[in-house]
Amino acid sequence: MSVAFWLIFAFLIAFSIQWLWSRRRFYAMIFKIPGPVGFPILGAALKLMPKEAILKTIHEHSERHGSLMFSWLGTYPFLVVTEPDIVRDILTSPDCVNKSLVYEAINNCTGKGLFGLEDPQWSIHRKHLNATFSQKVLLSFLPIFNEEANELLRTFDDKYECAEIITVLQSFALKTAIRTTMGYNCGGRSIDGDSNHKLLTNYQCLVENMTEMAFSPWLAKDFLRKLLRIYEPYQKAKADIQKFLRELINKKYVSDESDFQPHGPKVFVDHAILLMRKNIFSRQNVEDEVNVIVIGAFETTANTIGFALILLAMFPEYQQKVFEELLAIFPKRGEFEVTYENVRDMIYMDMVLNESMRIFTPVPLVARQNSKDLKLSNGITLPAGIQICINIFTMHRRKDIWGSRANIFNPDNFLPSNMELKHPYAFIPFTKGLRNCIGWRYGLILAKVVLAKMLRNYIFTTDFKYKDLEFIEAVVLKLEQVPVLKIRKREY
Secondary structure, three states: HHHHHHHHHHHHHHHHHHHHHHHHHHHHHHHHOOOOOEEEOOEEEHHHOOOOHHHHHHHEEEEEEOEEEEEEHHHHHHEEEEEEEHHHHHOOOOOOOOOOOOHHHHHHHHOOOOOOOOOOOHHHHHHHHHHHHOHHHHHHHHHHHHHHHHHHHOOOOOOOOOOOOOHHHHHHHHHHHHHHHOOOOOOOOOHHHHHHHHHHHHHHHHHHHHEEEEEEEHHHHHHHHHHOHHHHHHHHHHHHHHHHHHHHHHHHHHHOOOOOOOOOOOHHHHHHHHHHOOOOOOOOHHHHHHHHHHHHHHHHHHHHHHHHHHHHHHHHHHHHHHHHHHHHHOOOOOOOOOOHHHHOOOOOHHHHHHHHHHOOOOEEEEEEOOOOOOOOOOOOOEEOOOEEEEEEEHOOOOOHHHOOOOOOOHHHOOOOHOHHHHHHHHOOOOOOHHOOOOOOOHHHHHHHHHHHHHHHHHHEEOOOOOHOOEEEEEEEEEOOOOOEEEEEEOOO
């Protein structure tokens, strides 16, 4: 063989040794933390295929290996956590603010907004945008919440059952998100049905592709997407959304047309444009942040409302308790106005929503990466560069935290007497710590307004059994099969 061959061979051997040596601290974690054995190069990636099996597989392995599990995703070291103390270590550490590499797919879809920005840019954006979800701003949205919820209510007047409750709620939540984010109401009317349907279809396409790319990173490569003939629909959906939002931003920027309520409460886009005028944000920052906020506001809110309705339909005894509380607050059914005082008075509704989000965790898996070495409260030090998955789905089902019936829906889990001894990080539907969800109060207020109107006016039932629910990880939580809900008007 030639000298060149042996030189190349020697170089490759030396490079491999150096690369393995540089990762020795990662390999040492195998002896400190249990976890599933993976394959060379692929790690445990094959165990997470198909994507529909991701959540179930991670849940099963977390229960088998314990509250701290170490493995590999490709060549990346991957830690899965379900221990509240360790979750707090991670979510409160300034060295774990950055999102995991798996979220690059979301940046591809929505742009680099609050969801995917890295520090220090994230801290700057979050500091300037916190005011957009202040108490004053949220209270100014209540008339919109009531108006849109009343319109939603009318769609159920002639329905005896609903096979697509999540889709119906997504359409409602998207219209509401556009109004509250962009101040856009088409001269006093919500977005027309055709425009809203097209926008919803585009966002659904975006979310579906985002999920595919998050768990199959090679699909982020354009040439592969073209080869698989999935490039064009995704690019068109993304372009249509960008065009829609860009046009609204342009009108906001250059005009004071009445359609855009320039003298009304300042909404998200107003703040973002003001930051652009001050040269704190670029034009791209404004577009990206608006896109991220809209998709976050409508997707998780619709799911939260829909999942609560599904659970109450399956457990009529709890639906009756909610109704009794609502009857005391709203003696007459119909299109009553829900005030902030009413929202605060819905104590049992709070318990139902919290328990619903415990069982149907809005975002079941949240991932971070540590930029520096991180010493955990159990004494283990994580070397910088580990991908850390907080498995909220499993943590919300731990029997040592939630009791022997942790897998069963029971709002009494959130009675003050049952929560007072719980770890503050045992229940984190919107995450917690330094990088919690900016819009969590928006989502809860809107959910309570909608549920109050729907449950005061209708009775929801279903033949679908709780034990037959199958959960899917799709960045947000989804159901393999959405139960058909039967609807009956209340007599009083």
